[in-house]
Amino acid sequence: MTAAIRIEGLVKEYAGPPPVRALGGVDLEVMKGEVFGLLGPNGAGKTTTVGVCTTRVLPTAGRATVEGIDVVADPPRLRRSIGVVSQYNTLDRACTVRENLYYHCRYFGMTGAESAARADELLAQFQLTDRARSLPTQLSGGLAQRVQVARAIAHRPAVLFLDEPTAGLDPQSRLALWDLIEGMRDRGITVLLTTHYMDEADRLSDRVAIIDAGRVLVCDTPAALKRQVGAETVLELKLAGNADGLAETLARIPGVREAVPAEGGIRVMAASGEGLLPRVVEAAAPHGLRDVAVSEPTLETVFIQLTGKALRD
Template sequence: MSGERGAEPVLRTVALRKTYRSRSGPVEALHGISVEVRTGELFGILGPNGAGKSTTIGILTTLVRPSGGSASVAGIDVVRDPVRVRARIGVVSQAGNLDRELNVLENLVFRGRYFGLTASAARRRAAELLERGGLAHRSRAMVTELSGGQARRVAIARALMHRPEVLFLDEPTAGVDPQTRISLWQTVREYQRDGLTVLLTTHHLAEAEQLCDRVAIIDHGRVLACDTVSALTTRTGGDTVLTVRYDGPAQDLTLPELPPGVRKTEVDGDRIRVFAAHTDGLLGGLITAGAARGLGVRDVTTVTPSLESAYLALTGKEYAG
C-alpha cells in the first residue's frame, strides 16, 4: 500500500460505457465515464439514484462487465484479469455480508485464508486489525451480537485482511448514529494515512465535503465535474441557493425583478431555486409571486456555498444519495 498522492493513478476508467438490456429496449447506464483516482486518495463518487454510481463501482470491482471503454485497478484491466484485480481490492457493501455462523475473529481468519494466508498469519493479521479498530474485546462475539457500528468496523477489517491497495466503501455510515460515524471515519483515515486508497459513495454530502480529497459528481451516466470540494464550490460561483417550495406547480409563476448578484433561477415541479451571491430581499418577492397565482409556500431552505450548493448547481437536484 505504498505510494504518494499524485503518483500514477491506482484506479482509472476511460470512456467507460454500460448498456443494460430490458424488455423495452437498451438502457444506457454509463455514457463514457473517465475518472482517475490517485494512490492514497480518499475519493468520493456522488450522484442521484440511477446516476451510474453503482454500475461504475460494479465494473471496478469486477462484478459488472462494461459494454465499452476500459477500467483498471493498479494497472490491471478489470475485464482481462479480474482475479488479479480482486486480490488488490477490498469491498465493504452497504448491506453487509458478514457470516452470521462465525464469530468476529473467525470471519476475519476465514477471509485471510481465502486469500492465501497461513492459519497463523491470518490470526496475527486479524488480531492486529481488531486491535486497531477497537474490537479486540469483541473477537469472540457472534455477528448477531454486534452493534451496527461494530459490524461496520468488522466488515472494514475483514476487507483489509489481504492488505489491498484500494478499499471500496458503499454508504459505510448509513443508519449509524453520529458518534459511531465519527469513529468509523477516524478508523478509515488511519488506514488512509498508511497509503490505502479509499473510494467512497455516501448519501451524506457534509461527510464527503469533510473527508474526501476529491469528488466526482455524476448524473445520467456522465461525469459532470471532478475536483476538490473547494474548487467545485468556486467553479459554481460560490452561490447561496434559496429554494422555495410551493403547494402547487411553480412553472407558471411570474418572477419579480431580481436584484444584482442573481446568477440563475431554476423551476423544478413545485420548487423554484435561485442561485445568487446573496439572497437578501429575494424571499419576499418569491412569496408574493406565489400568492399572485394562488400558491402558498410549504417550505424554504437556504444552502450557503458548499459541496451541497455546488451539487445543486451542477445537477439541479437535492442530494438523495
C-alpha cells in the same frame, strides 16, 4: 502523482428486461493515496462502477485498471490489490467476527499463524476485541460495518472500495466510520468512496466526481466544485401561491446571480447575502412566501445546478 484507478469509456448494459444502460461511458482517474468520492443519487451508476473495478461486474465496453492491472484480464491477481466494503452486510454468518478476519487472511494465502496474528491485530485496532467471538447476526449495523472495513483491509490492499458505507447507519456510527476512512488516508491507502450523502463526500474526499444516469458530470475538489456554482449564498424560497414572474423580479435585485424555479418555490443564487434578504422577502411576499432557507452552496447545490433535480428524490 500516478493513477491508482483508471477508467476509460466504461459502458455497462444489462440485457433486462427491460434493458438498462447503467454506465454510459464513464471516465475517471483516481490518484494514488487520495480519497475519491463518487457522489450521485441512487441508480446513478456508482455501484456498477465499483462492481467493474472489483471484478464483480463485467463491462460491456471500455476499460478499467486498478494498480495497473486490467480488471477483466486477471481478476484473481487484481483482487490481491483491492479491499471491498459493499453496501450490504456480507459478513459470513456461519463464522464469528474473528473467524471472518482469520479466514479472509487464509484466502489471501497467509499461514495459520500469520492469519491469527493479523486477525487479533485488526480486532484491537478496530476496537472489536470484545466482540471477537460474536456472530455477525449479533452485531449492530455500525459494528458490522466496522468488521467489514477491518476484513477489507486485512490483506493490506493498496486500494479500498467503499460502496455507500454509511447508508442506514445511525449518526454516531456514521461519524465513527468517517474517522476510520480518514485513517485510511493517513495510512496511504487509496480510497474510492461512493455515497449519495453530499456532506459525506464533502467532508471525506480530496476530489469528488458527480455522477448521474451513468455519466460523470464534473470532477474536482469539493471546494472548486462549490466555487463553480458562482454564488456565495443560496436562498431557497417556499411559496404557498404561484411563482409567476417572481423569478424575473428577483433576478433584477442587485447581487442576485440567478433565480430559478425549484420544488415548491424558487432558488436564488446570490453573490453575497448582505442586505439581500429583506428585498427578496419583500418581492416574494405577494406570492405567499412561507419559508426562506439561507445557506452556502453545497455539493447538493452543484448537483442541482447540473441536473435540475435533488440528490435524494
